Amino acid sequence: MKVNRKLLPIKLHYFLFMAALGPILPQLPLLGKDIGISAIVMGTVTGILPFTFLLTKPFFGLLIDVYRQWRKPIFLFLIFVMTLSFCGIYFVPSRETAxxxxxxxxxxxxxxxxxxxxxxxxxxxxxxxxxxxxxxxxxxxxxxxxxxxxxxxxxxxxxxxxxxxxxxPDNGLYSSFTFWSFIIFMSVGTIGFNVVNSISDAICFDIVEDQSSYGNQRLWGSIGFGFAGLISGYIIDMFSKTSANYVPAFVIMTLFSILDLFVCAKFIELPVMEAPKNIFNDLKVLLTNVHVVTFITFTVLAGMLDGLIIYFLFWYLEDLAIETGTTQVKLIEGLTLAAETIGAEALFFLISGKILQRLGHVHTFTMCFMSYALRLALISAAPSPWWFLPIEFFMQGPTFALTYTAIVAYANELAPPGMSATMQGIASGMGDGAGYAVGSVVGGLFYRYLGGKATFQTFTWVTLFCGIMHFILHASVLKRKRNAIRPDYEEID
Structure with a gap:
């Protein structure tokens, strides 16, 4: 088999970049929990953060495009700031309790x-x-x-x-230096990660000749994320005694980030990203089409489900571990990350194109919601944290990986000529921004007042309802509407 050397740098960047985030990103809510931040406060903070993505992603995209000679330094600077911010969390002082x-x-x-x-x-x-x-x-x-x-x-x-x-533990916490330094470091690091991730996808689409091969490059990020998360979880458990010792996670993150900076500086050429023209007029055209409005609405709902899982899956895992007396929690979390990313996620990134060709974008999107409902139901029914491993191994693929690909492909099909970038920006911003925000805030409220099990059960029924409504709308109302946004528009099957 012939290796395409041109694509090796982008594969390596995805692997190293996501490997740097694997030990830290899923642990952020737990790091906040350890210093006494409640579920509702953490949910509110992580719910506000995604709204910043709606501003920072286009801002840095335009900045790189306008100052073309500085695009690589800006990209490297963002990775550096992200790494520095996440490292700063380690130095946040703890609050002693009497x-x-x-x-x-x-x-x-x-x-x-x-x-x-x-x-x-x-x-x-x-x-x-x-x-x-x-x-x-x-x-x-x-x-x-x-x-x-x-x-x-x-x-x-x-x-x-x-x-x-x-x-x-709440006495004076939310006005303390500990709380605000943690929030600032977490916020800057998370924003940096999302901006770099968005620019990385733009680089990938510019480098690959066949855009359908995007999944073949992106899956290396999943492998890196799962691999580093697994190693980190095992080492944390090995070094931890009465409480979790996160030093190995920060060390692994720093090492992979340094390697990623070297690869990006030495081997990757950044593309020139064109600034959008007449963006407000384009948005008006797009947002008056019923198919686009429906697509965006359900994209937000899909983002809501990802937000719930990202911010509260491990929170629930640790609470369930206490209830069942399960030990080696950090090892389980690391194995869960590996199961998610190295298992079905990588597989579905490879076969998602064939699924879309066979079922069509609409029916694939409906299937994604049904898969999320099954995943949430299984999580809520798990008798111990060890059951999370097979659940996440099999369900991360037909949920996250297939949904991510379906949204990108669906947005491309809905966009009229010359507006593909605008449509992709709207889909990404609404899913990663508004969707994550809703999932985080609502998830935090439910978790605070209903508990983890009831929260995942409630979201199971909500997700099932979303899938049914998506199918009904496209089988009835939208099937009769032909108000296309371009002359050659035909309904997407």
Missing amino acids: KFEFDFIDYTFWNACSKTVFPVVCNSSCLPKSLVLMASVKNEQSLYQLCLTPETHFLANLSKCSFVCVED
Whole structure:
């Protein structure tokens, strides 16, 4: 078999770039969880972030096009900033929490407390549930005592009870340097990743002669992501003791990023990307067509499902591990990443073109929603984290990989002559931007108030409804409408 040497650099870039992200990207919500950020706050933050992609992607695309002589330095600079930002998360200071034990006599009434008080969460065998109380420092030896308010005076009547209290982790967290430094590093790194990823796809389409071979190049990114995630998960578990040690993940990310910078600087030639012309007029033409509006709507819904899985799959995995007493959690997460990317995802990137030719874009897109519904249902029914491995191995392909390819191909078919780039930009921005935002925010709210299992069950029914509605709309309303956006337009089967 003859190797196309021209395509080796882009394959290597995809592998190294995604390998750098494999150890870090899926762990971001868990890193936030470890410093005390709640699911609803993390969901809100990760829900706001995708809206920035709608601005940063076209901005840097135009910047590279206008300053053509600086396009490679700009591209390399973005990779460097992304790496530096994710590395910065490692240096975010942790917040120490006070944990203390005392008997019922170690209390005083509110009017006798010191002026410095702070909330604590207390548990006792004498109480049916945890209570949020107030505590103060008793003396110079940092001994603590409870400060009983009128609402908690009943505790004074408890005898022979022992309490275990921990300083409330939310106390001052969201105004602390720890929280804001983590959010800034995570945000800049995530934005950098998405911009670089978008530019990488543009480079790939410019380099390949046959655009249908895009999947053959992109699958190397999946292999790199899964390979590095697997290695990282195993090493983290090996070095971790009472809590997760993320040092290996940051080291692996840095090494792969340095190698990627070298490959991009030495071997890859960046394309000249044309700035869109009459973009507002083009958008008006596109967004008044019912087929385009329907496509964009369901693209957002597909992005919502990816957002839920990306931000909360591992969160649910770790909660399920606690419930079932499962150990080696980071190894399971690494194996899950490998199962996703090296398994069916790589296969479906290869065969997605044949599936689209056989079923058509509309029916393929409907099948994607049905596959997502099955995937979410299986996740919610998993009795232990180890079941995530076969689920993700088989379902990542017919969901993420096939959906990604279907959206790109569908957008290309819907676009009139000369507007393919505009249509692709809209599809990518709405899916990765608005879709991820909805999935993150709504997923965070559901997770906070319903729990992980119920969240994935609820999204299962929502996804099933979306698939049915997509099929019905194209079999009825859209089948009768012929308001094409170009003279030679025919309904996409």
